[in-house]
Amino acid sequence: MANLIEQTAAIDTSYLNELNEQQRAAVIHTEGPSLVVAGAGSGKTKVLTTKIAYLLKEKRATASQILALTFTNKAAAEMRHRIERMIGKNVQAVWLGTFHSIFIRLLRLEANSLGYPTYFSVYDADDSKSLLKQIIKELDLSDQIYKPTLLLSRISHAKNRLVTAAIYNDNPHYREEDARMQLPRFGEIFARYTHYCQRAGAMDFDDLLTQTHTMLYTNPTVCAKYQQQFRYLLIDEFQDTNLIQYQIIQKLAAQHHNICVVGDDAQSIYAFRGADIQNILNFTRDYPHHHITKLEQNYRSTQHIVTAANHIISHNTTQLKKKVWTTNKLGEPIKIIKTRSDLEESQWIVQAILETKLHNLALYQDFAILYRTNSQSRNFEEALRKKNIPYRMVGGFSFFQRKEIKELLAYLRFVVNHNDTEAFKKIINLPKRGIGLSTLEKIGTLTNEKKLPLWELLGKAEDFFRAPTAEAILRFVAFIKTASLKLTTAEENAYTIANYIAKESGLLKQLYEDQTVEGLARYEHIQELLSSLKQFVDDPNNEDNSLASFLQTVALMTQEYEDDTSKDKVTLMTIHAAKGLEFKYIYMVGMEEGLFPSARMLGNQEELEEERRLFYVAVTRAQLQLTLSYALSRYRFGKLMAMRPSRFLKEISLEESTASSNKIATAATQRTAAATQFMPCNNVTTLRVGHMVRHTHFGKGLIIQLLATEGKRKAVIRFSNNVGEKTLLLNYAKLELLI
Numbered sequence: 001m002a003n004l005i006e007q008t009a010a011i012d013t014s015y016l017n018e019l020n021e022q023q024r025a026a027v028i029h030t031e032g033p034s035l036v037v038a039g040a041g042s043g044k045t046k047v048l049t050t051k052i053a054y055l056l057k058e059k060r061a062t063a064s065q066i067l068a069l070t071f072t073n074k075a076a077a078e079m080r081h082r083i084e085r086m087i088g089k090n091v092q093a094v095w096l097g098t099f100h101s102i103f104i105r106l107l108r109l110e111a112n113s114l115g116y117p118t119y120f121s122v123y124d125a126d127d128s129k130s131l132l133k134q135i136i137k138e139l140d141l142s143d144q145i146y147k148p149t150l151l152l153s154r155i156s157h158a159k160n161r162l163v164t165a166a167i168y169n170d171n172p173h174y175r176e177e178d179a180r181m182q183l184p185r186f187g188e189i190f191a192r193y194t195h196y197c198q199r200a201g202a203m204d205f206d207d208l209l210t211q212t213h214t215m216l217y218t219n220p221t222v223c224a225k226y227q228q229q230f231r232y233l234l235i236d237e238f239q240d241t242n243l244i245q246y247q248i249i250q251k252l253a254a255q256h257h258n259i260c261v262v263g264d265d266a267q268s269i270y271a272f273r274g275a276d277i278q279n280i281l282n283f284t285r286d287y288p289h290h291h292i293t294k295l296e297q298n299y300r301s302t303q304h305i306v307t308a309a310n311h312i313i314s315h316n317t318t319q320l321k322k323k324v325w326t327t328n329k330l331g332e333p334i335k336i337i338k339t340r341s342d343l344e345e346s347q348w349i350v351q352a353i354l355e356t357k358l359h360n361l362a363l364y365q366d367f368a369i370l371y372r373t374n375s376q377s378r379n380f381e382e383a384l385r386k387k388n389i390p391y392r393m394v395g396g397f398s399f400f401q402r403k404e405i406k407e408l409l410a411y412l413r414f415v416v417n418h419n420d421t422e423a424f425k426k427i428i429n430l431p432k433r434g435i436g437l438s439t440l441e442k443i444g445t446l447t448n449e450k451k452l453p454l455w456e457l458l459g460k461a462e463d464f465f466r467a468p469t470a471e472a473i474l475r476f477v478a479f480i481k482t483a484s485l486k487l488t489t490a491e492e493n494a495y496t497i498a499n500y501i502a503k504e505s506g507l508l509k510q511l512y513e514d515q516t517v518e519g520l521a522r523y524e525h526i527q528e529l530l531s532s533l534k535q536f537v538d539d540p541n542n543e544d545n546s547l548a549s550f551l552q553t554v555a556l557m558t559q560e561y562e563d564d565t566s567k568d569k570v571t572l573m574t575i576h577a578a579k580g581l582e583f584k585y586i587y588m589v590g591m592e593e594g595l596f597p598s599a600r601m602l603g604n605q606e607e608l609e610e611e612r613r614l615f616y617v618a619v620t621r622a623q624l625q626l627t628l629s630y631a632l633s634r635y636r637f638g639k640l641m642a643m644r645p646s647r648f649l650k651e652i653s654l655e656e657s658t659a660s661s662n663k664i665a666t667a668a669t670q671r672t673a674a675a676t677q678f679m680p681c682n683n684v685t686t687l688r689v690g691h692m693v694r695h696t697h698f699g700k701g702l703i704i705q706l707l708a709t710e711g712k713r714k715a716v717i718r719f720s721n722n723v724g725e726k727t728l729l730l731n732y733a734k735l736e737l738l739i
């Protein structure tokens with residue numbers, strides 16, 4: 001260690017000067033396996049990005065030798081941005097992205113060796129479910145017992161444990177288990193699903209991982225190529241990797257052994273997807289000669305926030321002990337807001353955002369509203385819209401999930417991959433060509449009986465269908481052929497082809513003719529998709545501007561699409577999507593039992609601990625101010641329900657009496673203990689003499705007299721902090737009531 005620090009001193013690069021000693025040591029330790037385990041906001045991502053800058057600048061690594069992986073597109077973009085800021089140039093050629101996006105890239109290069117077309121399709125969950133429905137029908141089973149969602153999650157579960165359909169069907173243990181669950185034919189469905197996906201040249205999301213794994217573990221030539229290429233591997237949020245991801249990383253690192261992983265066990269929030277905290281322990285076991293760095297200083301948040309976070313996580317029994325501290329300002333106490341209803345909650349928060357922005361001269365982009373599930377976003381969207389506050393919503397019902405967008409994308413998918421059956425099902429009768437469900441079913445049966453790929457079968461429509469149907473199919477085939485031919489023409493590009501398809505298929509016309517408000521909106525959405533294609537084609541940073549590449553990118557964006565990239569907006573997102581990010585002001589809403597912790601996660605201690613880690617992640621996103629809110633009533637599942645405050649809120653205050661010995665923590669804790677609960681005072685008639693209130697500018701005060709002159713209600717309030725007594729018009733004062 002001492003050696004490394006001396007070494008560092010000799011290198012005079014300003015970006016390294018921004019690091020503390022431990023961080024710097026971790027950065028310049030480039031060779032061999034290394035692990036950074038550290039608390040939230042302690043600079044793990046900073047270490048990782050600085051290391052990439054260092055590798056490029058000082059170690060003369062080429063961009064394509066570096067592979068850096070993380071979990072969300074947003075986090076990947078942020079990392080790229082940080083590196084570019086450090087070294088002052090574009091680092092597009094670094095293999096930096098989410099696991100899925102990087103694996104798609106590798107798979108596309110090697111698809112043929114796996115028996116897939118280069119431009120394989122990516123099935124999203126809807127495609128997979130539609131395929132499963134078809135299979136259930138083919139097998140004459142009940143979709144009430146064989147529910148597509150259930151089947152899909154079982155298939156996903158198996159795949160994530162590297163259990164293929166073949167392995168599954170060979171194992172009597174699985175069959176017995178299925179029989180017990182009244183799904184005796186699950187194995188058969190799994191096999192058929194796998195076969196159909198392959199035949200359609202399609203991978204689902206899980207396949208992106210399992211096929212990459214297969215490729216590396218069964219094809220030594222391909223494997224050696226990438227082992228050789230990737231001299232340096234860097235993984236952020238390592239605590240959330242699952243077994244397959246870990247094994248892929250290990251395999252890729254097997255030649256150079258330069259594998260740097262950074263993570264925080266306290267932030268592991270993907271156990272439900274098979275993430276395994278044990279991976280951190282496995283890493284130390286698998287690489288006994290690793291270099292380890294522990295970082296404990298938090299640079300992100302105020303003392304109040306760091307203390308609260310430490311307290312929250314101390315309730316979990318399964319975690320590596322870490323003492324996170326900060327020298328940042330004490331900051332404002334954490335606020336807990338109680339409102340009567342979910343509607344009031346959203347109004348209050350939006351008002352608070354406006355006031356905080358004004359008071360602190362903040363920007364909209366400094367604010368984030370976090371919630372446990374996407375369905376909580378609606379009230380906030382409405383409240384923000386009412387106040388004309390710009391916002392971006394990450395995730396949720398995304399642009400790419402809109403029906404009309406999926407339809408045009410299905411056309412594009414089919415032009416690129418003529419065997420994409422799910423795309424075919426969406427477009428064959430759109431606009432109407434007189435091809436109904438029975439023809440579709442017959443096509444399905446024929447592909448099985450004749451063992452013909454879909455596209456070949458369509459070409460021979462005359463052999464199987466009566467004249468009008470056959471002609472309609474052949475006209476469709478001819479159209480797709482013309483569009484596909486354009487793919488090979490130099491003058492055409494992804495944008496012009498999409499434009500051609502939108503127009504010539506009749507899709508645009510059909511929407512244009514629909515003059516309803518929804519119809520117009522749908523028309524505009526298609527135009528928006530076309531613009532985004534134009535942008536994609538024109539982007540000089542895009543290595544591959546092909547339509548196929550666009551489609552594969554889009555397939556991964558369904559989870560976290562943002563409507564546009566303009567910056568100054570309030571962000572709305574789930575905690576899962578917020579991982580690794582930071583905002584000055586965080587509003588963590590819906591702190592209610594059953595909502596957070598989620599009712600679905602109260603089954604056992606482990607699940608509750610995962611929810612608590614999620615809470616820890618939420619809290620540690622805040623830099624300056626954290627507000628937690630809960631409502632006493634809320635519309636859920638179409639009913640007004642009474643809600644109780646989340647146990648997590650109590651845990652914060654309970655911890656206050658059991659402060660740690662850490663001095664900073666204790667001081668901060670006492671302040672947190674004073675975390676006071678304020679409620680927006682929407683109805684001024686409820687105010688009484690003796691109530692404690694709070695005013696945005698004057699702070700806390702006591703109502704000492706209430707007046708009503710000329711129909712206007714006023715209050716004489718005695719404020720602390722030398723402000724003295726003020727008489728305020730209640731309708732304008734926007735007081736918060738202390739409860």
Ligand code: ATP
Binds near residue numbers: 040582
């Ligand atoms: P998380 O666990 O949430 O992913 P992290 O450990 O990755 O957090 P970073 O995002 O890298 O933390 O850093 C948190 C903040 O602290 C960032 O704004 C970063 O720029 C800042 N920071 C990190 N290290 C230092 C340092 N040595 N000096 C000043 N600021 C720092």
Ligand code: MG
Binds near residue numbers: 045046236
């Ligand atoms: Mg990070």
